[in-house]
Amino acid sequence: xxxxxxxxxxxxxxxxxxxxLTVVVALVFVVLPLAGGVWAFAGWEATQxxxxxxxxxxxxxxxxxxxxxxxLDDAGRQARALAxxxxxxxxxxxxxxxxxxxxxxxxxxxxxxxxxxxAASDGAPTRTVxxxxxxxxxxxxxxxxxxxxxxxxxxxxxxxxxxxRRLGFVQARSLLLPSxxxxxxxxxxxxxxxxxxxxxxxxxxAVSAALTREAPAxxxxxLAPASEILGPANDTRRRVLLAGLAVLAAVALGAYxxxxxxxxxxxxxxxxxxxxxxxxHMGEGVFxxxxxxxxxxxxxxxxxxxxxxxxxxxGLPAETALPAWASVSARVPTCKPDERSRPETIxxxxxxxxxxxxxxxxxxxxxxxxxxxxxxxxxxxEAIRAEFVATVSHELxxxxxxxxxxxLTLTERGRALPPATREKLLAMIAGQSKRLASLVDDILxxxxxxxxxxxxxxxxxxxxxxxxxxxxxxxxxxATKAMLRVSAADDLPRVxxxxxxTHQILANLIDNAVKYSPAGSRVDVEVQREEARVRFSVRxxxxxxPPAEQEHVFEKFYRLDxxxxxxxxxxxxxxxxxxxxxSSMHGRIWVESAPQHGSTFTFELPIAGDxxxxxx
Ligand code: ADP
Numbered sequence: 001x002x003x004x005x006x007x008x009x010x011x012x013x014x015x016x017x018x019x020x021l022t023v024v025v026a027l028v029f030v031v032l033p034l035a036g037g038v039w040a041f042a043g044w045e046a047t048q049x050x051x052x053x054x055x056x057x058x059x060x061x062x063x064x065x066x067x068x069x070x071x072l073d074d075a076g077r078q079a080r081a082l083a084x085x086x087x088x089x090x091x092x093x094x095x096x097x098x099x100x101x102x103x104x105x106x107x108x109x110x111x112x113x114x115x116x117x118x119a120a121s122d123g124a125p126t127r128t129v130x131x132x133x134x135x136x137x138x139x140x141x142x143x144x145x146x147x148x149x150x151x152x153x154x155x156x157x158x159x160x161x162x163x164x165r166r167l168g169f170v171q172a173r174s175l176l177l178p179s180x181x182x183x184x185x186x187x188x189x190x191x192x193x194x195x196x197x198x199x200x201x202x203x204x205x206a207v208s209a210a211l212t213r214e215a216p217a218x219x220x221x222x223l224a225p226a227s228e229i230l231g232p233a234n235d236t237r238r239r240v241l242l243a244g245l246a247v248l249a250a251v252a253l254g255a256y257x258x259x260x261x262x263x264x265x266x267x268x269x270x271x272x273x274x275x276x277x278x279x280x281h282m283g284e285g286v287f288x289x290x291x292x293x294x295x296x297x298x299x300x301x302x303x304x305x306x307x308x309x310x311x312x313x314x315g316l317p318a319e320t321a322l323p324a325w326a327s328v329s330a331r332v333p334t335c336k337p338d339e340r341s342r343p344e345t346i347x348x349x350x351x352x353x354x355x356x357x358x359x360x361x362x363x364x365x366x367x368x369x370x371x372x373x374x375x376x377x378x379x380x381x382e383a384i385r386a387e388f389v390a391t392v393s394h395e396l397x398x399x400x401x402x403x404x405x406x407x408l409t410l411t412e413r414g415r416a417l418p419p420a421t422r423e424k425l426l427a428m429i430a431g432q433s434k435r436l437a438s439l440v441d442d443i444l445x446x447x448x449x450x451x452x453x454x455x456x457x458x459x460x461x462x463x464x465x466x467x468x469x470x471x472x473x474x475x476x477x478x479a480t481k482a483m484l485r486v487s488a489a490d491d492l493p494r495v496x497x498x499x500x501x502t503h504q505i506l507a508n509l510i511d512n513a514v515k516y517s518p519a520g521s522r523v524d525v526e527v528q529r530e531e532a533r534v535r536f537s538v539r540x541x542x543x544x545x546p547p548a549e550q551e552h553v554f555e556k557f558y559r560l561d562x563x564x565x566x567x568x569x570x571x572x573x574x575x576x577x578x579x580x581x582x583s584s585m586h587g588r589i590w591v592e593s594a595p596q597h598g599s600t601f602t603f604e605l606p607i608a609g610d611x612x613x614x615x616x
Contacts, residue, residue: 005377010359020259020260022259023255023259023263024256025255027252027255027256031248031251031252035244035245035248035343037244038240038241038244038245038248039241039244040076041240042236042237042238042240042241042244043237043242045236045237045240045523046233046234046235046237046240047233047238049232049233049235049236050194050229050230050232050233053224053228053229053232053233054194054205054207054224054229056081057194057207057222057224057229058207058222060159060160060161060165060167060222061159061167061207061208061209061220061221061222062160062209063158063159063160064155064156064159064161064167064222065209065211065220065238066158066416067154067155067158067159068151068155068211068220070158071145071151071154071155072125072127072145075105075107075126075127075143075144076127076143076471077142077144078108078127078143079108079127079128079129079141080129081144082105082108082141083129083130083131085103085297086130087099087103088100088103088110088141089131091103091110092110092112092133092138093133093138094129094141095112095138097112100112100358101390103381107143107144107145107146108141108142108143108144109141109142109144110139110140110141110142110347111139111140111141111142112138113138113139114136114137114138116128116140117140117142121216122146122147122216123147123171123212123214123216123217124144124145124146124147125144125145125212125216126140126142126143126144126145127142127143127145128140128141128143129141136304136506145512146175146177147169147171147218149176149177149178149179149180150177151169151268152167152169152176152177152178153178155167155220156178157488159222161222162213163361164224164225164228165169165222165223165224165225166178166200166204166222166223167220167221167222167223168206168220168221168223169211169214169219169220169221170185170189170208170218170221171217171218171219172216173185173186173187173188175197175199175221177199177200179200181199181200183197183198183199183200185197185485189206189208189219189221191210193207194206194207194224194229196356197221197223199223200536202225202226203225203226203227203228204223204226205223205224205225205229205230206221206222206223207221207223208220208222208224209349217614229339233443234318237261243276244430265442268603272543273460277470280299280300281300281457282299282300282301283301283372283373283375284301284371284372284373284595285299285301285302285303285305285306285357285371285372285374286299286301286302286369286370286371286503287299287302287313287369287370288367288368288369288370289367289368289370290357290365290366290367291366292317293317293318293319294315294316294317294318295313295314295315295316295317295318295321296314296315296367297310297314297369298310298314299314299450302333302372305355305357305373305374306348306350307324307350307351307353308321308350308351308357312519320348322348323349324347324348324349324350325348328346328347330349331344331346332344332346332359332360332361332370333360333361334362334363335360335361335363336362336363336366336388337362337363341360341361341362342360343358343359343360343371343372344358344359344360345357345358345359345375345379346359346376354376355374355376356374356375356376356379356380357372357373357374357375358372358373358375358378359372360372366448368403380480384555384556384558385557386573387557387559388556388557388572391557391559391570391571392439392443392571393568395439395569395570395571396439398569399432399433399435400432400436402428402432403428403429403432403433403436406425406426406428406429407429409425410422410425410426414431435508439571442571442573442574442577443571443573443578445573446556446573446576446577446580448583449580449584454584454586456497456498456501456581456585457497457498457499457500457501458496458497458498459496459497459498459499460494460495460496461494461495461497461499461502461536461608462492462494462495463488463492463494463495463502463527463536464488464492464527465607466495466499466502467486467488467505467506467525467527467536468486470503470506470507470510470525471484471485471486471525472508473507473595474510474511474514475476475505477511477514478511478514481521482513482514482517482520482522483521483522484510484514484522484523484525485519485522485524485525486525486526487521487523487524487526487527488526488527488528488529489527489528489529491529491607492527492528492529493529493534493607493608493611494607494608495534495605495606495607495608496585496605496606496607496608496609497585497586497587497605497606498581498585501581501584502536502585502605503583504577504581505536505578505581505582505589505603506525506536506538508574508575508577508578509538509578509601509603510538510572511521511574512538512540512570512575512601513538513539513540513542513599513601514540515541515570516540516542516543517541517542517543517598518541518542521540521541521542522540522541523538523539523540523541524537524538524539524613525537525538525539529607530604530609532606533587533604533605533606533607534604534605534606534607535602535603536602536603536605537601537602537603538598538600538601538602539598539599539600540598540599540600541597541598542598542599543595543596544593544594544595544596544597544598545560545593545595546560546595546597547593549599550590550591550593553574553575553591554575554578554579554589555575555576556572556576557571557572557573557576558572558575558576559572575589575601578601578603582603582605583605585605586605586606587603587604587605587606588603589601589602589603589604589606590603591604
């Protein structure tokens with residue numbers, strides 16, 4: 001029992017068949033007109049051959065017609081000679097019919113009398129000469145040239161007709177041959193053209209010329225056996241047709257045989273083009289490193305993720321194009337084409353930029369194809385999340401430990417403690433609870449800002465008053481730690497925004513300035529007008545912020561000292577909240593700082609329009 005072919009084999013066979021069928025249909029459309037062309041060419045060639053073969057027949061006919069003219073001239077001469085003969089003239093003068101009969105010759109007639117003789121009824125041409133006595137006609141000499149076998153035989157000799165070819169006379173559709181045989185023609189012979197005629201049991205090709213025009217008109221016909229003329233013409237037609245059709249058949253067979261190959265090539269090209277399009281539209285970066293370590297392919301997504309164009313990297317060893325590749329490539333998981341590997345997130349330093357790529361490779365015979373996506377922001381988020389956990393747990397642990405310690409002490413030995421110590425412990429509990437509450441507030445507020453659910457007022461308020469209030473409050477919080485100064489221009493316009501949130505921003509910036517500066521150092525708060533905005537700035541003399549970090553300090557949970565090595569606690573949420581609040585009031589915030597030269601945090605808010613005098 002034969003095994004059934006698997007379905008994909010069946011579909012391949014069907015595809016091949018349909019490809020062949022397409023080729024067959026295409027060939028029919030191409031070959032048919034070509035075959036028509038070959039047919040027409042063969043016909044033309046055959047006509048050429050035929051007219052070539054007919055040319056000697058035409059020449060013979062021409063010679064025979066000229067010969068016939070000469071015979072007519074001879075007849076005229078004969079008539080004139082007879083008319084000048086003394087004996088003939090005497091016989092006419094004497095009206096001697098007997099003498100005339102004796103003098104008569106074949107085709108010559110002596111007609112007595114003064115009347116012109118009647119024309120021959122068979123249409124044979126005559127040459128006549130009148131015999132005059134004085135001015136009176138006494139008779140006529142008539143020489144006839146009859147259209148008979150004898151004349152044909154003479155003309156054939158003149159025309160030098162080869163064997164098998166014949167001359168004939170046609171009169172009223174009756175063909176007379178030199179043998180004397182007569183055949184009836186079914187139609188009139190065409191003028192200036194050859195035609196086929198049947199005579200004496202044979203088929204001939206006939207060409208003809210008119211000898212007499214008046215009825216009954218007579219034509220001289222030159223005949224050649226049809227086989228002599230048509231044979232070569234038919235041979236030519238057959239040869240051309242065979243050669244043409246053989247070429248066509250060879251082309252068709254070749255195309256049919258090559259169809260699968262051509263189809264496969266076209267399919268392969270189409271597939272390559274499709275793959276190139278897919279590759280260029282893929283969101284994932286793809287690059288191919290050949291077995292000698294050279295980058296051969298670099299798609300559009302790879303260009304946009306890395307900022308390096310295909311022209312720059314193609315043809316270069318991977319380690320030259322991507323300097324960090326040497327150290328990280330070993331960490332990139334690779335697998336065989338029919339396996340799957342989990343991408344690995346690896347860092348890649350490119351032109352001073354740190355990129356995190358989630359990347360995996362597939363090895364094939366001639367190299368490895370790597371697919372990657374940009375995981376930089378994910379990685380940063382992950383890092384921030386880890387930092388958040390570390391920060392928040394640290395931030396919680398410190399006050400919680402203090403609270404726990406104070407509460408335990410009070411519970412276990414409260415009564416035995418001196419009142420001052422009890423007071424101190426209670427104050428610590430209050431302070432640490434406040435710190436915990438503010439941390440929770442910050443986390444909640446950041447969540448609201450992220451969700452866009454925080455309501456921010458847009459009311460005019462006095463910038464100077466807010467600054468002054470924020471500085472006063474901060475002075476109380478940090479009485480021993482810093483010298484706080486505030487300055488505001490005299491004619492500050494009112495600001496449009498949320499007074500409470502502006503106070504919160506300023507408080508945060510002032511707290512940071514105090515927190516990150518050495519004890520007792522000076523902090524300046526300044527408010528001034530800047531075109532259509534009011535600018536608030538908080539300047540400290542602290543450690544400053546390195547330029548590379550200045551943008552990042554506004555990110556959520558970002559801290560320069562995440563592990564609190566310098567003993568200054570914080571959640572990394574303060575500046576993030578400031579930036580979100582400022583932008584929700586249509587302002588902007590930034591920092592200018594140089595390490596060891598302090599930092600200036602500045603934010604601007606739009607003015608409300610109507611001015612109020614500054615009261616500092
Ligand atoms: P934190 O709660 O940690 O203070 P912030 O968002 O307010 O969080 O600040 C983010 C980080 O920016 C801080 O951890 C600190 O490293 C840095 N920073 C903020 N203000 C200053 C400043 N005035 N001087 C130096 N560093 C600062």
